[in-house]
Amino acid sequence: YSVKVRVKADKTGVDTNNVKMSMNPFCEIAVEEAVRMKDQKLASEVVAVTIGPTQSQETLRTAMAMGADRGVHIKCDQELQPLTVAKLLKAVAEKEKPDMVLLGKQAIDDDANQTGQMLSALLGWSQGSFASKVTATKESLEVVREIDGGTETLSLKMPAVVTADLRLNEPRYATLPNIMKARKKPVETMSPEDLGVSIDTKLKTVSVAEPPTRQAGAMVADVNELVAKIKAAGFA
Amino acid sequence: VRDLYKRVIVVGKDYPKGPDYVREKAKKWFFQNKDLSSERDIKRAVATGRAFIRDEMIAAIQLKKYRVMRERYKVPEEEALAENRTKS
Numbered sequence: 131y132s133v134k135v136r137v138k139a140d141k142t143g144v145d146t147n148n149v150k151m152s153m154n155p156f157c158e159i160a161v162e163e164a165v166r167m168k169d170q171k172l173a174s175e176v177v178a179v180t181i182g183p184t185q186s187q188e189t190l191r192t193a194m195a196m197g198a199d200r201g202v203h204i205k206c207d208q209e210l211q212p213l214t215v216a217k218l219l220k221a222v223a224e225k226e227k228p229d230m231v232l233l234g235k236q237a238i239d240d241d242a243n244q245t246g247q248m249l250s251a252l253l254g255w256s257q258g259s260f261a262s263k264v265t266a267t268k269e270s271l272e273v274v275r276e277i278d279g280g281t282e283t284l285s286l287k288m289p290a291v292v293t294a295d296l297r298l299n300e301p302r303y304a305t306l307p308n309i310m311k312a313r314k315k316p317v318e319t320m321s322p323e324d325l326g327v328s329i330d331t332k333l334k335t336v337s338v339a340e341p342p343t344r345q346a347g348a349m350v351a352d353v354n355e356l357v358a359k360i361k362a363a364g365f366a
Numbered sequence: 367v368r369d370l371y372k373r374v375i376v377v378g379k380d381y382p383k384g385p386d387y388v389r390e391k392a393k394k395w396f397f398q399n400k401d402l403s404s405e406r407d408i409k410r411a412v413a414t415g416r417a418f419i420r421d422e423m424i425a426a427i428q429l430k431k432y433r434v435m436r437e438r439y440k441v442p443e444e445e446a447l448a449e450n451r452t453k454s
Binding site: 131132155225238296300301303305306309 | 372376377382406427428430431433434435436438440441447
């Protein structure tokens with residue numbers, strides 16, 4: 131999250147060469163919530179899923195160091211659109227049959243905020259996005275959502291898709307002993323073809339550009355000068 | 367002691383001031399304590415080191431991340447409040 135983002139010279143995207151990757155901060159919050167539910171004996175197993183190149187397995191190990199029991203790595207070297215991610219996660223959900231899928235509300239690289247909602251629609255499951263509080267009972271999930279102008283509380287029938295907002299929890303830091311223990315936890319690797327999902331996309335990125343640089347402000351001596359400048363700029 | 371140093375360096379990779387800063391400081395502190403001989407003193411120093419990693423370093427890392435994320439992903443009310451502050 132703290133890497134300086136640079137646009138590639140040919141404007142086709144962001145330069146990811148030699149960039150240190152880490153778990154999406156919102157997904158860290160999702161993993162933390164899942165592990166907390168397991169700590170409270172509300173969940174019996176936490177499975178972490180990631181889609182990406184070989185290096186993505188590191189992120190899976192971080193999730194397992196935080197407390198996930200096992201990992202699923204869908205190996206794919208191509209950059210994927212949210213709809214494809216949702217289709218892949220749907221295939222995993224149909225295989226694993228969880229009671230709940232927790233994701234971050236959006237990825238900080240594209241800020242799409244689509245995957246969770248698409249996944250819920252594809253699966254036909256209930257959804258609680260922008261969750262700032264999740265309470266589980268035997269029959270349902272109570273989710274408090276952050277919405278414009280306040281919060282909304284929903285009662286969801288499981289299975290459900292929940293996406294995590296910033297205020298849901300404070301994720302634990304994966305310490306070295308836990309990272310070492312996580313190396314022993316099982317990781318299943320598969321390809322999109324294994325799940326029967328095509329990674330073709332109908333979307334094409336036309337161009338990527340940096341936001342315009344902020345113009346420097348000018349100091350004025352007094353109100354009269356300020357008024358004169360405003361008038362000169364045409365705002366009178 | 368070696369395990370403690372390893373832990374400091376690993377956590378240092380995420381430390382806001384950077385891994386090089388952490389390595390320099392860690393080497394300085396470890397060398398300052400190099401002449402400790404009694405088991406009790408050594409154990410105490412290692413415990414202090416572990417507590418430092420847990421309470422200072424990890425806390426700093428998590429706080430920085432939370433603050434950056436909160437700044438970037440403001441809720442509409444927070445945005446309005448921030449705008450009002452810059453106006454007045």
